[in-house]
Amino acid sequence: MEFFAISMLNGLSYGLLLFLLSSGLTLIFSMMGVLNFAHASFYMLGAYFAYQLTGYLGFWPALVIAPLAVGVLGALTERWGLRTVHKYGHVAELLFTFGLFYLIEEVVHLIWGRAPVDYRVPAVLDFSAFTIFSTSYPAYRVFMMAVSVGMLLSLYLLLTRTRIGLIIQASLSHPHMVEALGHNVPRVFMLVFGGGCALAGLAGVIGGNAFVTEPGMAAAVGTIVFVVVVFGGMGSLAGAFIASLFFGAVQTFSVALDYSLLNLLDVFGVSVERTSGWYDVLSLSIAQMAPVLPYLLMVLMLVVRPTGLMGTRET
Amino acid sequence: MLAVTDLHAYYGKSHILHGVNLRVGAGEIVSLLGRNGAGRSTTIKAIMGQVDKSGSVRFQGKEIGALEAYRVARCGLGYVPESRDIFPSLTVRQNLLLGQKRATQKGRWSMEDMFQLFPVLRERAEAPAGVMSGGEQQMLTLCRTLMGDPELVMIDEPTEGLAPKIVDLVAGLLEEMKNRGLSILLVEQKLTIALKISQRLYVMGHGQIVFEGKPDELLANEQVRKEWLEV
Numbered sequence: 001m002e003f004f005a006i007s008m009l010n011g012l013s014y015g016l017l018l019f020l021l022s023s024g025l026t027l028i029f030s031m032m033g034v035l036n037f038a039h040a041s042f043y044m045l046g047a048y049f050a051y052q053l054t055g056y057l058g059f060w061p062a063l064v065i066a067p068l069a070v071g072v073l074g075a076l077t078e079r080w081g082l083r084t085v086h087k088y089g090h091v092a093e094l095l096f097t098f099g100l101f102y103l104i105e106e107v108v109h110l111i112w113g114r115a116p117v118d119y120r121v122p123a124v125l126d127f128s129a130f131t132i133f134s135t136s137y138p139a140y141r142v143f144m145m146a147v148s149v150g151m152l153l154s155l156y157l158l159l160t161r162t163r164i165g166l167i168i169q170a171s172l173s174h175p176h177m178v179e180a181l182g183h184n185v186p187r188v189f190m191l192v193f194g195g196g197c198a199l200a201g202l203a204g205v206i207g208g209n210a211f212v213t214e215p216g217m218a219a220a221v222g223t224i225v226f227v228v229v230v231f232g233g234m235g236s237l238a239g240a241f242i243a244s245l246f247f248g249a250v251q252t253f254s255v256a257l258d259y260s261l262l263n264l265l266d267v268f269g270v271s272v273e274r275t276s277g278w279y280d281v282l283s284l285s286i287a288q289m290a291p292v293l294p295y296l297l298m299v300l301m302l303v304v305r306p307t308g309l310m311g312t313r314e315t
Numbered sequence: 316m317l318a319v320t321d322l323h324a325y326y327g328k329s330h331i332l333h334g335v336n337l338r339v340g341a342g343e344i345v346s347l348l349g350r351n352g353a354g355r356s357t358t359i360k361a362i363m364g365q366v367d368k369s370g371s372v373r374f375q376g377k378e379i380g381a382l383e384a385y386r387v388a389r390c391g392l393g394y395v396p397e398s399r400d401i402f403p404s405l406t407v408r409q410n411l412l413l414g415q416k417r418a419t420q421k422g423r424w425s426m427e428d429m430f431q432l433f434p435v436l437r438e439r440a441e442a443p444a445g446v447m448s449g450g451e452q453q454m455l456t457l458c459r460t461l462m463g464d465p466e467l468v469m470i471d472e473p474t475e476g477l478a479p480k481i482v483d484l485v486a487g488l489l490e491e492m493k494n495r496g497l498s499i500l501l502v503e504q505k506l507t508i509a510l511k512i513s514q515r516l517y518v519m520g521h522g523q524i525v526f527e528g529k530p531d532e533l534l535a536n537e538q539v540r541k542e543w544l545e546v
Contacts, residue, residue: 163418166409170402177400180363182388182416182463 002133007252013141013210015248016148020203021221022228022240023155024196030172030235031192034082034093038100040222042197045104046070046204047213048112051119059122063147067202074197078190101218108215116214144206151202168192172235224251227294231301233311242309247294254290316341316498317362317392317467322370324354324361331357333522334370339467344489344499346509348544349519355502356397358519359469363387363394375466389416393465397472397502399456403445407436410444410455414462422464423495429458432488450481457488467498474508486512506544510534518543 025039046066053062077100085096120126121140128136159165171178171188179185208217228247232239261282262272272279286293301308317339324332332354339345347355361368364384372380379387388394402410411426412418430437433454439447444455453473460468470489474482486508489499493512503509509516510530518526518533520543526533533539 163412166405166413169405170410170413173402173404174400176365176384177396177402178413179384180365180388180394180396181414181460182385183413184385186383186385 002135003256005132006135006137007256008249009137009141011249011252012245013145013148013248014252015245016145016152017203017207018225018228018248019152019241019244020148020199021225022232022244023152023237024199025225026229026232026235026237026240027168028193028196029229031168031175032082032086032189033090034097035234036193036196037094037097037222038077038104039097039196039200040218040225041101041104042070042074042200043204043207043221044108044213044215044218045073046201047119047208047217048108048117048204049201050205050208051112051117051213054119054122059124063205066205067198070201070204071194071198074201075190075194077197078193082193083186083189101222105215105218112215114215116212119209119213121209140210144210147202147206151199155199164188164191224294227298229308231298231308233308235312236308236310239308239310247297250293250297251290254286254293257286260285316343316375317500318371318373319358319362320371320373322358322361322368322372324357324366324368326357326366331366331522332361332368335519335522335524337517337524337527339498339500342493342496342498343515344493344501344513346501346503346513346516347519348503348506348509348516350544351504353519353543354522355519356471357522359394359471359500359502362469363392388463388465391464391466393460393463393468395456395460395468395470395473397475399452401444401447401452401455401459404443406441407444407447407455408440410459411436411462414459416463420464422462424458424461424464426462429461432491433458433484450477450484453477453481453485454488457485461492465497467500468492469500469502471502472504473501474503474505482508506533506540 021039021043025036028034028036028039049066049069050059050062053066057065081096081100082093085092121138125140125143127139129139129142130137159169167178167183167188171185175185178188211217224247228243229240231247232241232243261284262279265272265282272282289296319335319337322332322335323330335354335358337345337347337358347358349355357366360366362372364379364382364387368380370380371378374387374390374392377390379390379392382390402413405413408426411429415422430440435451436454436458439451444452447455457470457473473485477485489501489512492499501509501513510533513530515527515529516533517524518539525543526536526539528536
């Protein structure tokens with residue numbers, strides 16, 4: 001029970017962090033049809049910027065400035081990079097973001113080196129928030145959840161209650177029509193791309209110190225975010241939300257579960273001899289499978305439902 | 316008011332329009348007729364700045380040929396596409412609001428005018444636009460464009476696939492638009508409505524204008540009708 005409660009909370013905070021990333025990615029995808037391979041690179045930049053700024057100004061200014069700086073970088077990327085490449089089609093755009101991923105990784109190597117940097121949870125938030133059974137739960141995790149929920153709530157209100165939000169929603173279905181009505185759609189694209197990157201940057205600021213800030217973090221998180229977006233259905237915010245929380249839970253639970261198919265067979269009274277050729281496969285525990293589990297689930301989803309949980313878009 | 320000179324348009328490598336010339340005067344209803352594939356829709360998309368093109372497009376004395384679509388719209392040109400392109404997840408009211416170029420824009424058409432012309436829009440104001448019937452969506456598309464207070468509206472096949480009763484409603488709205496001083500460039504396939512409401516007509520074939528004249532001139536010219544219009 002204790003294990004369950006703690007894992008659930010960890011899964012929730014990780015899932016919300018994933019949604020900060022996948023919401024931006026899926027919004028950018030459904031609007032522009034671009035799958036941004038470099039999306040998690042902006043997450044990484046958020047973490048490194050926050051690390052750097054924390055050294056000069058402290059954590060709180062960094063919490064605000066780092067995501068904004070990442071957002072501005074994202075907007076510039078759209079304005080001076082993607083927009084130029086756009087006329088050569090989606091393949092060119094994909095290759096552009098792919099190259100950007102490696103470019104950002106190399107830049108991070110150059111500036112901050114290959115080893116993890118010492119980006120820590122701020123001292124004010126480094127205490128135990130409450131104790132469940134006998135395990136104390138860190139306050140920083142609660143803070144992460146609060147920031148994520150607050151940000152996502154503002155995003156929801158922005159999209160549904162404001163005029164610019166309505167223009168964004170309309171551009172999701174018919175960008176040409178929105179432009180023919182006299183709205184500056186290219187600028188809306190730039191703002192959405194920048195906004196999506198800022199959300200990823202924010203995830204980096206609050207996730208970089210909870211986990212680890214190192215040059216490999218973009219690749220590690222990036223693949224999971226792709227799994228989330230594909231599983232939830234490309235272009236569906238609701239799908240991305242459900243999938244984020246689901247994979248947040250899957251990732252935290254699976255690393256700790258020491259059950260294997262052998263245990264399952266035991267329940268039905270079947271036992272497999274050590275000498276059997278199947279023994280090695282069947283005795284793999286869920287914990288051992290944890291790294292591949294998300295990909296396995298994604299492949300299963302694609303087989304059963306190619307559009308993902310709630311996806312509608314054909315491409 | 317609108318003068319198009321030697322307009323060429325391209326989809327990738329294929330050359331669709333071969334030097335189109337046409338004019339729409341102030342307060343005039345002009346129809347652009349022709350069979351499918353003659354280049355009528357491409358012509359108005361090119362004017363709107365949504366297709367690669369060369370040639371001159373002048374609107375109210377200003378060259379707008381090189382402008383992006385949203386700037387063309389801000390010059391006072393409205394466009395109602397054949398595909399209607401309503402925003403399905405937004406409500407009818409939100410669709411209409413997005414027709415305005417700015418939240419504060421006041422034009423000769425208000426939301427209340429739209430509701431009076433088409434009471435069904437008032438009934439459905441808070442419903443998602445995606446659940447409306449084809450005819451209702453056509454009303455909404457026209458009204459949405461009018462909310463932006465255009466001087467000239469280009470309308471692509473507004474009566475396509477609509478019941479005769481709805482076609483009459485659309486024709487009524489076009490008359491009302493003319494009464495309020497708007498110019499209309501109407502793309503049509505059906506001769507009936509075009510002959511009834513237009514002052515002048517153009518007929519297109521193979522990406523060029525093949526006939527220009529008044530409704531009675533087109534009626535009298537059996538050869539043009541046989542070769543370029545009748546199926």
